[in-house]
Amino acid sequence: MDREISPAVIKRMPRYYRYLGDLVEAKVERISSNELSEQMHVTASQIRQDLSHFGGFGQQGYGYNVKNLHDEIGRILGLNEMHNVIIIGAGNMGTAIANYVRFEDLSFKVTGIFDVSKEKIGKDICGKKVMSMESLGDFLSKNHVDIAALTLPRDNAVTVADEIISMGIKAIWNFAHVDLTVPGDVVVQNVHLSDSLMQLSFKIS
């Protein structure tokens, strides 16, 4: 496997994984790059080029083995391992994300939900009691956490990000409307909903 996969290909991988997952469910065993091209609205040559990064599964005139390719992409995406996720911010977005992660995939598990608000602490979200931010340090010292989802107002997000990074968090799934500045060994994946909404607004105006 070629570990030097370009960011553009990385961005496309989850989409391949999603389509191949649908094919696995539909019990399709093999698919050609042309068929996949039609479904995904990507050129067949792009597909062949992209998938060449994931090993030589395509066979001329025979197509890809769907299950193998799905598994291999999943493995590259790290989905063969379980990731423990905590959610910081137990508002609507935090609740939505807790539900989302639970249903989405067996590779991610919400292990804790935290909030500063007294009204939210102790509340049940997806079978987890919301914990206080004060208890986060203790929680992190006792539990391995792979990813922290920040579903907070932007004003708090920067401080909280600094805090959790100092406690050892190395990956942040950031829903706050702000770009976080983090050390080089910390990974941030942003979901900036307003940027997305503005792009839509641009397209229709």
Add this chain to the structure above:
Amino acid sequence: MDREISPAVIKRMPRYYRYLGDLVEAKVERISSNELSEQMHVTASQIRQDLSHFGGFGQQGYGYNVKNLHDEIGRILGLNEMHNVIIIGAGNMGTAIANYVRFEDLSFKVTGIFDVSKEKIGKDICGKKVMSMESLGDFLSKNHVDIAALTLPRDNAVTVADEIISMGIKAIWNFAHVDLTVPGDVVVQNVHLSDSLMQLSFKIS
């Protein structure tokens, strides 16, 4: 204004708008491409090139007029107009989005929330009563709607998208975990959270 702005620049515009908005709030009147470069972690030459699409606001040795540039980018993004948004799917994600749109910007307004579930119909979300899907046609015939946010399970999203497009919806903000196939005059902006989570997983594995 140059209407032929590349998709890559369009993707960056909301981020410029966000940073410039912060500067407007902080009462900063002028900023050089170098200063903006430091804040945004983008090269100054990229900034100069990007912003050149939005008119000749930069002056050598004097910088950009923050307010003018912010307003101009907002205008290009269509944020000088109000957009009526309906939300289809009144679960956690729909509720989160309703809250989000309400607080985010004065350019977007949630005018209706719809769901199929009897338990959700009539429920109050952000001061709006959730309406039945059966009432959607009637609502659309009486109210102008710019954007429909789909916060639905993927199995329902495809059918519902076809339905609302046949009722005249031209822009879909899609949170369902599926790529929608739509006619050429309909715009879709996807927020695929699982793709985002998988990218994060890739980066840490």
